[in-house]
Amino acid sequence: MSDTAEIKTNPMETHSALPPEETERLTREIIAGLKTVFDPEIPADIYELGLIYKVEIKDDRSVDVQMTLTTPNCPAAGELPTMVENAVASVPGVGVVDVKVVWEPPWSPERMSDEARLVLNMW
Template sequence: MDDIAVIGEGQDETAAAAPEAPVSSIPAEELERLTGDIVAALKTVYDPEIPADIYELGLIYKIDVDDDRNVAIEMTLTAPGCPVAGEMPGWVENAVGSVPGVGRVDVTMTFDPPWSQDRMSDEARVALDWY
C-alpha cells in the first residue's frame, strides 16, 4: 500500500514522505529489508471474517521503526465492534515480533480515520471480487 508511512524515530509523516529526508540512522538498505520483512509478516495476519490479509485490506495505517529497531504500528479494524478487536493486536505483535532484527513491537488501535473499502489494495479487491 503506497500510503503507509514508514518513519524513523522523532520524525513526522511529512518528513518521512520527503525523499531526501533521512528516515532513520539505520542504513537505508537494512531499513528497506526490515520494512519489507515487517510487511511480509503483516500479510500473514488475516481478518477471520474477510479472506484477505490485514495489510492488503488497508488496516495498517503506520509502521514506525526507531533507531533501536523497535516497531510501532498504528492500525484499525474494519469496524469498531469487530469480534477479534481484543485479539488482533496480539496477532500483529507476534507476527512482526518474529521478524529477525526487530526489537519491541507496540501496536496501537485507532478508528480515526475510520476504515473504508477505499483503503483496500487492488489485490484485496480482486481476491474479494469487490470492484
C-alpha cells in the same frame, strides 16, 4: 499492492538512523509478516485491507504500529493486535513492538489494495 494503493495507503515510515539497506530489509520483512495476518472473517490480509495505518521503525529497532479494525465492534478486536505484534516481532532484528488500535481516520473499503478488492470480488 498497486502503485495507486501504495501511494494512498502506504503506512511505512523509515526516519531511522539505521543503514538504508537494513531499513529496507526490515521494511520488506515487516510487510511480509503483516501479510500473514488475516481478519478471521475476511479472506484478505490486514495489510492489503488497509488496516495498517502506520509502521515506524526506530533507531533502536523498536517498531510502533498504528492499526484499525473494519468496525469498532469487530469480533477479532481482542486478537488482531496481538497477531500483528507477534508477526512484526518475528522479524529478525526487530526489537520491542508496540501496537495501538486507532479509529481516526475511520476505515473504509477505499483503503483496500487492488489485490484485496480482487480477492473479495469487489470490482
